Amino acid sequence: MGLNPEPDHRSRDAAHEGSEVIELLEVLWERGREAVPTGPVSPSQLRVLYALDRDEGINLRMLAEALGSASPSVSRLCDRLQATGFVERAPSPVSRRELELRLTSHGKAYLVDLRMRREQVLMSTIDAMPPKARRALLEGLRGFRSAAGRDGGVARPLRSTG
Numbered sequence: 001m002g003l004n005p006e007p008d009h010r011s012r013d014a015a016h017e018g019s020e021v022i023e024l025l026e027v028l029w030e031r032g033r034e035a036v037p038t039g040p041v042s043p044s045q046l047r048v049l050y051a052l053d054r055d056e057g058i059n060l061r062m063l064a065e066a067l068g069s070a071s072p073s074v075s076r077l078c079d080r081l082q083a084t085g086f087v088e089r090a091p092s093p094v095s096r097r098e099l100e101l102r103l104t105s106h107g108k109a110y111l112v113d114l115r116m117r118r119e120q121v122l123m124s125t126i127d128a129m130p131p132k133a134r135r136a137l138l139e140g141l142r143g144f145r146s147a148a149g150r151d152g153g154v155a156r157p158l159r160s161t162g
Contacts, residue, residue, distance in 0.1 A: 028121045041081070041110075048077050049086060049103065053111055057100040059092065086110060 034040055041049070051066050052058070058066070064074040078101060081087035086107030092098040103111070126134060 031121050052103045056102050059098045
């Protein structure tokens, strides 16, 4: 059938290295999040902010589907984010029974600052790499993103990369 049930050792080695890199990225990523002056939001709240940044104006049901969560849980997350001034609910122009969810200017500013700080943390590490390794990393990440996109849409970009 074309599927190899036993991955070759290079795939296994790459998966092992990838796991270690992900753990390091989590530490670096968290450093960037902790440095944002408005204070950190929970990882679940951050997923909501990313989703609303990507799909502004979606309703609660669509947001819950996008996050793979139950609507009541997502509603509570939105309540907290609304209380912090990051999210606003507005009547839908399409249906009076629905509310649209949007990031406020405060929520958008938080994401801009967060992304900038995280990218600075990553850039300081990437800048320390030799040029050949940086090129290989870029090529590998593009290939990884492309391959992940074929497996159930998990690689949907959180924002455009320009």
